[in-house]
Amino acid sequence: GESVGLHLPTLSVQEGDNSIINCAYSNSASDYFIWYKQESGKGPQFIIDIRSNMDKRQGQRVTVLLNKTVKHLSLQIAATQPGDSAVYFCAESFSGGYNKLIFGAGTRLAVHP
Amino acid sequence: DTGVSQDPRHKITKRGQNVTFRCDPISEHNRLYWYRQTLGQGPEFLTYFQNEAQLEKSRLLSDRFSAERPKGSFSTLEIQRTEQGDSAMYLCASSLDPGRTLNGYTFGSGTRLTVV
Numbered sequence: 001g002e003s004v005g006l007h008l009p010t011l012s013v014q015e016g017d018n019s020i021i022n023c024a025y026s027n028s029a030s031d032y033f034i035w036y037k038q039e040s041g042k043g044p045q046f047i048i049d050i051r052s053n054m055d056k057r058q059g060q061r062v063t064v065l066l067n068k069t070v071k072h073l074s075l076q077i078a079a080t081q082p083g084d085s086a087v088y089f090c091a092e093s094f095s096g097g098y099n100k101l102i103f104g105a106g107t108r109l110a111v112h113p
Numbered sequence: 114d115t116g117v118s119q120d121p122r123h124k125i126t127k128r129g130q131n132v133t134f135r136c137d138p139i140s141e142h143n144r145l146y147w148y149r150q151t152l153g154q155g156p157e158f159l160t161y162f163q164n165e166a167q168l169e170k171s172r173l174l175s176d177r178f179s180a181e182r183p184k185g186s187f188s189t190l191e192i193q194r195t196e197q198g199d200s201a202m203y204l205c206a207s208s209l210d211p212g213r214t215l216n217g218y219t220f221g222s223g224t225r226l227t228v229v
Contacts, residue, residue: 034218043117043204043220044156089155099144099208099218100169103155 012110019077021107023090026071030092034101035064035075037086044089047075077109085111117221119205125227126195133191134224138207142219145188147180148204149173150223156204162188195228202226
């Protein structure tokens, strides 16, 4: 069935280093991919999205890469800060439907000083 | 309007009791979604409303679950005869239709349900 999964459940990085969080998806019909950040006790917070007709999109300190050939999505965070510590989810959606999001299990990012 | 509001934030109930949660979306958003999230997992889609119409329901939404959005604004999610397996975070989200991006897809902070 449709699924979105993550390669690493936990990622530990030093403050100031770059972080890369990876995600695999399985539904070829998905045309929107989104990264969310979730802090303890809070709902998912939108970080960045990318449409399937793009392979790269940049935001402030974040870059999302999409490789449709291997159905792979990554989130790069530059100069990781302690405030980036959270659980990160990738999600996929099909815009021709109702924008139902299909989430993966999440990766916990721990930033150490 | 500061975002999507959910009430209560926490609910502890005894098995077999009924519970009801409320979601107030961003006022101009006509799409409203309910998700369920268990510890360590990503949110799972439950149901979707466009205005007051419930247009999609997940197979996860058993007969004990019912959601309404009577006036196309706030929504309620009721769980009847709660079971321990219902313990989870229940998240509400809203967005605009038709969004060309999902940037406006905003989640609330959720209602954490514990069934004892």
